[in-house]
Amino acid sequence: MRIVIDMQGVQGSSAKRGIGRYTLAFAQAVLKSDRDHEILIALNGADTDLVLDIRSAFTGMLPQDNIKVWHTPKKVSDLFDGDPWLRRSAEVLREAFLANLRPDVLLVSSLFEGLDSSTVTSIGQVTTRIPTAVILFDLIPYLHRFPYLQNPSIETWYERKLDHLRRADAWLAISEATQRDAIRWLSLPPERVVNISSAVDDNFRTMDLSETDRDRINKRYGLFRPFVMYTGGIDYRKNIEGLIRAFAKLPTDIRKAHQLAIVCSIQEDSRATLSHLASSLGLDSDELVLTGYVPEDDLVQLYNMCSLFVFSSTYEGFGLPILEAMRCGAAVIGANSSSIPEVIGWNEAMFDPTSDDAISAKMSEALSDTNFRSKLIENGAQRAKLFSWEVTASRALDAIEELHRSTAKRAPDPGQKSRPKLAYFSPLPPERSGIAGFSVELLPELARHYDIDVIVAQKGVSDIWVRANVPVRSIQWFEKNASSYNRILYHFGNSMFHEHMIGLLGRFPGVVVLHDFFLSGLHSYRQVHEGMANAWDRELFHSHGYPAIWERLRTSVDTIQKYPCSQRTIEDASGLIIHSNYSAKLVREYYGASSQINMRTVPLARAAVKLLSKQAARKELGIDEDAFVVCSFGILAPTKLNHRLMDALSASALSRDKQCKLVFVGSNGWPEYAALLEKKKSWFTGITGWVSDETYRVYLAAADVAVQLRTDSRGETSAAVLDCLNAGLPTIINANGSMAEIDPEAVIQLDDAFTDEALTDALDRLHGDAGLRRTLATRAQNYAATRHSPRLCADMYADFIESVYGGVTVQDVLGAVAALPEVPRAGEDLVTFAECVDRTIPRTARVPNLLIDISGLVTGKDHARKQELITTINELLLDPSRDRRAETISFDAEIGRFRYARDFTFSMLGCPIALGEDSVVDVRNGDVFVNADPSISGGDARRDAIVLEWKAQGVSVGHTIAEWRKRAVANPAAPPFGAGLMVIRA
Incomplete structure (x- = not known):
């Protein structure tokens, strides 16, 4: 269970008093408990020094990455010139931030905050879906209105907090008396008000004073x-x-x-x-x-x-x-x-x-x-022996666990009167795309959950069900009416059919189904064939940094094959659906921490289709009824190992059977590979070229055995394999990529790096054993029906989509703020709030950055070690590890902010390219800031203040590049450099 603790009890006006001491000691006790829960701590970033102090208090107890900071305008206190609009807006922003941490339970350490400080608390302003527990210290102002609530402003503030208190789901009283008061005077449900008691730190002890x-x-x-x-x-x-x-x-x-x-x-x-x-x-x-x-x-x-x-x-x-x-x-x-x-x-x-x-x-x-x-x-x-933080933490965790159990199956929002409206982006027939065929199988089942419009960038749709049941909209229509959709679903594949979705996803975020982990072909097509300047280079750099650009421009490396270029799509997705655990593994391997995006594996949906009888299919194809037909389905390519199948079949007993026939059902788009296959082609081999869906199904019905091989998987899931299983075809596969996840009882599964002898043996076994073929046929159909049925997969899609939209987006925040009865007092309040939104709810996830300050190099200050520094910086920039990204930055004195120094760095690396992306630096928790050389970085109080603020946000600071270079050389396998250094000379 993930428990998020809002720690503002130690950040408000009572930080140094009882509530502050209680909050800190309580959180530390929870962390020391032996319960197997993930604990996140949420801090208000208004006071940088205080955030740093609290971070220090949890050193060694909690990873710094588990301390999350959100940002609020400072003019939000109720008593001291607080702006009502900013305060209410900050409440919305805080709730959105906490919701996006995806807690199973949110624990509010002190709700009655913000009267005379920049702390901000509320419950239920944006969402009521997060089970929320509140530590309840007392109801003193409620029970003693004189003198505590004589000031009308204080009385209004307190009544608002009481309203929020009633919206909580559990109340953790610090004493039996407070428990009784809450039940009696606020009519809170007795079963949800728990006395967790209190304790004091071990610092309070008897001492032998001199x-x-x-x-x-x-x-x-x-x-x-x-x-x-x-x-x-x-x-x-x-x-x-x-x-x-x-x-x-x-x-x-x-x-x-x-x-x-x-x-x-x-x-x-x-x-x-x-x-x-x-x-x-x-x-x-x-x-x-x-x-x-x-x-x-x-x-x-x-x-x-x-x-x-x-x-x-x-x-x-x-x-x-x-x-x-x-x-x-x-x-x-x-x-x-x-x-x-x-x-x-x-x-x-x-x-x-x-x-x-x-x-x-x-x-x-x-x-x-x-x-x-x-x-x-x-x-x-x-x-004193009866009170301990261990006991208090245990009682609190018992109550939180019970709250989680009781709300895990919380009923849907009663305000949901109809199916949500879903914009569905995908190519559809007659486009020659496997994803088009996939969508026409998924859509009827997904329509049980959603009111769907399909959004396409094609002239027409041929599928009868789509034309009869859902509106088909153009991209232009969607752009004008995007606000009318509750949900958006994008299907991304590595082909030109998905080009239009790239810009739309950035502007209209939604759930992405990533059919192909590698999108490099799509992006290179845009730059090379569509003439979109730097389109591919931008994606290469965004996904893989300086090493990818350097290799593309300075070496002969095939960067299309080497680099997936899918990080921006993954980052921009509100949630990510992949079809195999292998794809999830690739996301983590290539993009590290960005894999923290909400991601779920849903099997590829593939429906069983009524096929002709074998006799009728063979009659249509002109194949003898007594023939033994081996088929391999899909585009022919070196990665499909078609040549290995031909070699194995030539060495098998089937080569001596005049009735044996091998057919490759698919087109061959590789001229050199086509020539190779033609040389190997024998009297029993045929290559159909591209076939229609109807002809494809005829071959499925006509075949006796299917062989689907693969190497160098790039994260895709084979629809052809699933079609073979649905057709009841005994199928030989090798355990490459996602095919390794298929039940080995339903297929003959060879090792990933199989030998020709193993494949020959499998072919001979199936050829000579009709009983084995029948057994595999039955198992294959059962497996496909129970794991890959469109109905089951659509249900899983809907469950995940709803969990994603259970979070809070920037658009939700802006909508909630726009609906507030208060109005901003000045335009500068809007700017202040916008900056807080940008810092609190970044639109994308990403890997941690190694931020290298090269201010002195950019400004051209003379320095004797300049060439040596350039060489060292280049070595870090071209480090091929994937768990941290190196970025150069420079302090811009004119605006008082750090900017990226990317175009300068491309020149420093000898790469003739300028992407124009020297924007203001975006820092995140987990980043590392290093000085290239303190003596040429320049001194500016504004710069120092920014670095200190970054430290409060979770950026590791105070390092020199020499220290990080030394660490990398001493232990190349350790973070942040992972796979070691690729050394070049400037």
């Missing part, structure tokens, strides 16, 4: 006598005035022997008020000590040193200071209200907080009765 340590603390805070201590903040409900009045009521001898230390941050107006109160009660100036903010280390020592800890609060969500004091060995007394009795657990240690006399009497007893004080310390020690 006299030197005690003297240092006493002098630092003006403590000259034994002291009574309180900590927890200055607040109406904390009843500090009552504590001071109770202290003043102590017997004179006890009071004069002690000081009262109020240990917490304090504003000057509060300091003046409390000091005046103490003076009016006759307390001397040294009897009340207001320490101000105290670092945690000092706080622990003060707990250890105090004579008595008093907590006189009238209401608490839990009361962490009580537990902290107990853990430090203090004698503790407290109020008998709200959650405090749960912590103290002994009636004798409690008092009525509304009575100054009761507080004073209990203080006097604790300070004067040695036996009672010892019992207080012993009670605290025993009670």
